[in-house]
């Protein structure tokens with residue numbers, strides 16, 4: 001599609017996801033309308049057929065995730081997208097995909113909950129995304145963009161990582177990132193060597209083995225073996241695929257940590273704190289699963305105070321606490337999702353200043 | 368001597384786990400014959416459902432995807448959309464298709480997906496031990512309708528072959544039974560037609576096979592076979608309810 005594009009284009013976050021899916025060679029998209037992600041199916045309903053791909057509006061999110069399962073099992077790149085209530089309905093299918101070692105990309109433009117909640121930005125589905133979400137004990141790859149450019153880049157990476165590891169991959173953003181417009185470069189697809197999908201169902205050819213895509217494992221010890229194999233695969237993911245961004249962390253006495261839209265606001269607040277003479281930095285996980293534990297471990301060697309900021313009452317903070325050195329302290333500031341709950345940079349600056357002053361290692365600063 | 372009765376190539380040479388007198392094995396055989404007769408073995412993808420037929424991949428020597436309970440038509444939709452040149456069929460029980468999977472079946476039929484659905488109606492949930500199904504007959508006792516199905520409370524059994532025939536996307540909808548050689552031959556013909564229509568891209572094709580479940584009906588295989596004649600066929604009349612060739 002955009003293989004020669006290097007100039008800047010001005011698009012919505014959700015559109016960037018859809019454009020990246022086309023560029024990544026997505027052949028099938030299945031979805032059901034829900035705010036704030038509907039720009040994705042709308043864009044793909046227009047553009048995917050032009051590339052010979054299949055767009056299908058499913059009867060429900062349950063239908064959509066199972067269509068994704070079927071298309072993925074047949075060996076093509078496929079995607080679905082939704083938000084809170086719909087992502088909950090998809091969990092059964094995601095669990096089956098995980099159990100069947102199927103790739104597939106799921107985009108979650110988070111909205112408030114529980115229940116119908118509301119459509120404002122939320123990060124309260126961190127647990128649902130990073131803990132697997134469905135039954136049986138599994139994980140999926142979770143990528144958390146904080147800009148429209150990253151909506152594009154990480155969607156492409158989601159396809160690659162998912163195929164490479166045969167684990168469903170989720171792009172986890174919130175309505176701010178999904179709905180805002182920024183200029184981006186729609187990079188041509190980075191060339192990645194991906195293994196042949198020899199496991200896919202294609203119709204059993206003469207002289208070849210039958211291919212079966214299934215999650216049922218009744219053989220003696222078969223399921224236990226599967227779980228340990230996946231455990232090793234998750235470890236490999238953690239070793240090789242953790243991504244994060246650091247901003248002014250080298251000499252920091254306090255490190256703010258946040259993902260998605262809150263990391264953007266936090267970055268502004270960190271810059272404000274620097275201007276006020278405080279040694280403050282930012283650590284932003286880009287992969288939420290695998291969680292970049294070693295970045296926290298390394299930074300907490302010298303920085304003993306972290307401030308985790310989320311649009312929830314605290315979910316990622318659990319992972320941060322498990323990742324930092326034992327003598328490092330992790331403070332939390334949360335704004336549970338809801339209309340009017342998006343913090344301002346000034347508000348976060350206040351929080352930073354309050355914790356910074358209490359920090360024994362902090363350099364003297366007068367405000 | 369000429370051998371006149373052999374196992375279809377599409378089926379593996381293995382014993383099945385089905386109970387004595389169960390018609391799942393008969394339906395497997397007829398599907399295997401249709402695939403063989405039409406020369407579709409190397410292009411067919413089967414979608415297994417959750418129920419006594421979950422081991423489809425163990426008996427058919429073809430590529431198979433296992434679907435979550437009730438979702439086989441959605442999984443088949445995804446596979447067919449991804450590979451329109453392949454023949455895709457689902458194989459589902461009545462709990463799977465007409466209860467938890469009602470949304471998926473109705474919508475895939477209405478979209479006219481070029482898939483074939485083999486629906487085994489045995490008026491009960493076989494695998495989970497004989498609970499009431501959406502096709503359980505009025506008054507029929509099951510482990511969750513110990514006083515008999517009460518139509519006033521539970522509704523009347525779904526007649527799926529008739530119901531789906533009302534949808535424009537459906538090219539073929541027929542109900543067959545397996546209780547007698549004559550009916551098996553009719554079933555054989557209908558199943559082959561259903562696959563043939565898919566080959567011709569006519570649209571959605573649907574076979575409802577009235578099937579016995581001696582184990583959960585608490586009957587001998589022979590008595591169960593008789594129940595198909597005495598109770599099931601009168602309520603679920605056999606026949607072709609939709610045939611796009613007729614239109």
Ligand SMILES: Cc1ncc(C[n+]2csc(CCOP(=O)(O)OP(=O)(O)O)c2C)c(N)n1
Pocket residue numbers: 417418419420436459460461462463464487489491492493494495500
């Ligand atoms: C979501 C979900 N709910 C319930 C079950 C349990 N379950 C397994 S098979 C089955 C019903 C099987 O009955 P039917 O579809 O009629 O097929 P049969 O076994 O009679 O061939 C149920 C309810 C399940 N596997 N998944």
Ligand code: SF4
Pocket residue numbers: 384385386388389390391419489493494579580581582583
């Ligand atoms: S329980 Fe019923 S449907 Fe299942 S194998 Fe036995 S007879 Fe067949």
